[in-house]
Amino acid sequence: MDLSLSTRTVGDRTVVEVGGEIDVYTAPKLREQLVELVNDGNFHLVVDMEGVDFLDSTGLGVLVGGLKRVRAHEGSLRLVCNQERILKIFRITGLTKVFPIHSTVDEAVAATD
Amino acid sequence: MATVELRFSALPEHVRTARLVAAAVARRAGVDEAVLDEVRLAVGEACSRAVGLHRSSGISAPVKVLLTEEEKQFSIEVGDEARHAPRRPGEAPGAVDDAEDEMGLAVISGLVDDVEVSAGEHGGLIKMTWPTTPPPAAPLS
Numbered sequence: 001m002d003l004s005l006s007t008r009t010v011g012d013r014t015v016v017e018v019g020g021e022i023d024v025y026t027a028p029k030l031r032e033q034l035v036e037l038v039n040d041g042n043f044h045l046v047v048d049m050e051g052v053d054f055l056d057s058t059g060l061g062v063l064v065g066g067l068k069r070v071r072a073h074e075g076s077l078r079l080v081c082n083q084e085r086i087l088k089i090f091r092i093t094g095l096t097k098v099f100p101i102h103s104t105v106d107e108a109v110a111a112t113d
Numbered sequence: 114m115a116t117v118e119l120r121f122s123a124l125p126e127h128v129r130t131a132r133l134v135a136a137a138v139a140r141r142a143g144v145d146e147a148v149l150d151e152v153r154l155a156v157g158e159a160c161s162r163a164v165g166l167h168r169s170s171g172i173s174a175p176v177k178v179l180l181t182e183e184e185k186q187f188s189i190e191v192g193d194e195a196r197h198a199p200r201r202p203g204e205a206p207g208a209v210d211d212a213e214d215e216m217g218l219a220v221i222s223g224l225v226d227d228v229e230v231s232a233g234e235h236g237g238l239i240k241m242t243w244p245t246t247p248p249p250a251a252p253l254s
Contacts, residue, residue, distance in 0.1 A: 023161070054132075076215045
């Protein structure tokens, strides 16, 4: 399975829906997408990971890179994830302290803290 | 001798193949279903790291993966042929490549209890081992 990406705007937030596998091969596509969104002036991103089947450290690196970019513009990058197998990777790398992780897109879009 | 041996060109697109093969062989060997996700992730990390090392060092040799089923355990060895310069204690690590390398290793060590990482002039090896549960004996009819 490859990586699928789709974006939509909800208020002042841009929701990036990711599906499939984020690994060393597909992560560059996600990186390009995030860079493009930030370059186009979208600084408040919500990355919906509910359709993600696999995530490795390359994917984590891309998300951290995205966070760094939006923060340079005082933006935000929030994740939506309920899958234990994916959450575990954020936990063992300590990244649960870095990313706000929400259980629904609505909650992530409404979050302001 | 390994149960299954895999060699693949050091290209990112083949890492997924290595993950699928490793998970299939691990399942057959009796690795617990709940742990297969970890096997898949750990072998993917080790292979991604090896691919990165080969590519950054311009090595054309393939990455080697050995999957070995033994009594009560299953092991995966991922070998690269990159020259690992010994780093002296206290010496600062290099730039970005090193950071990604460390992240992969951090995930592996967080996931796998039994892991050995060795590296030398002729290449590096990551060996990961998981316990297996033997399949239940066939019922007597």
